[in-house]
Amino acid sequence: MAHSERPRGKCIFCGREMTRGGLSRHFESCAERKKAIAAAEQGDAQRQQLYHLQVQDAWGGDYWLHLEVNGTATLDDLDYYLRGIWLECCGHLSMFTYGGWSEEIPLDTRLDAVLEPGVELTHLYDFGSTSETLIKVRKVRTGRPLTSYPIFLLARNNPPDLRCMECGAPATYLCLGCLYEDDKAGLLCDQHVQTHPHDDYGNPLPLGNSPRMGMCAYCGPSEPPY
Numbered sequence: 001m002a003h004s005e006r007p008r009g010k011c012i013f014c015g016r017e018m019t020r021g022g023l024s025r026h027f028e029s030c031a032e033r034k035k036a037i038a039a040a041e042q043g044d045a046q047r048q049q050l051y052h053l054q055v056q057d058a059w060g061g062d063y064w065l066h067l068e069v070n071g072t073a074t075l076d077d078l079d080y081y082l083r084g085i086w087l088e089c090c091g092h093l094s095m096f097t098y099g100g101w102s103e104e105i106p107l108d109t110r111l112d113a114v115l116e117p118g119v120e121l122t123h124l125y126d127f128g129s130t131s132e133t134l135i136k137v138r139k140v141r142t143g144r145p146l147t148s149y150p151i152f153l154l155a156r157n158n159p160p161d162l163r164c165m166e167c168g169a170p171a172t173y174l175c176l177g178c179l180y181e182d183d184k185a186g187l188l189c190d191q192h193v194q195t196h197p198h199d200d201y202g203n204p205l206p207l208g209n210s211p212r213m214g215m216c217a218y219c220g221p222s223e224p225p226y
Contacts, residue, residue, distance in 0.1 A: 057211035071112030073150035084226025
């Protein structure tokens with residue numbers, strides 16, 4: 001499900017919409033983010049290294065996240081988050097590497113032991129119908145976390161503008177039968193899903209803002225904060 005326009009997303013602090021790269025630069029000057037950091041510094045949470053991660057689907061990059069993660073958190077915490085917001089369907093195995101299918105990094109590894117500006121990791125979920133996620137460290141700062149959770153969502157892509165293959169209205173469902181058997185997009189609106197004939201793969205699934213859509217049994221994210 002590739003798209004010609006670069007997907008935009010919204011800064012969690014000020015609400016400005018930009019591309020993935022634009023937001024990566026924006027956070028450094030965002031006045032509302034600076035206020036949030038100043039407020040967090042008045043608390044009593046442990047000061048630590050905090051890493052700004054740019055996370056994206058390896059196959060096209062239409063789906064992406066900007067995260068701030070605590071250095072004291074582990075790769076297991078990051079795995080849990082990615083599963084919750086993007087990936088979890090059947091409890092598949094997953095792993096982190098320094099690129100592709102290279103040597104696995106243990107999940108109990110602290111993030112501050114593997115992250116520094118410029119480092120790129122790969123996350124692999126499901127070793128059959130694999131979802132591959134690229135993770136790049138953009139910045140690091142020292143301070144008190146913005147949340148009591150190990151990971152804070154800075155921004156994510158807006159849901160792609162997908163259109164019904166029957167009428168061109170906004171799509172809200174995905175037919176796996178069309179996708180797998182008929183080599184069609186399988187995208188359906190609220191109206192055409194009512195009379196769609198395919199049920200070999202179960203009923204059409206509600207669309208979600210995830211690169212896992214249409215793969216295995218994925219049917220949507222967990223409840224925040226994952």
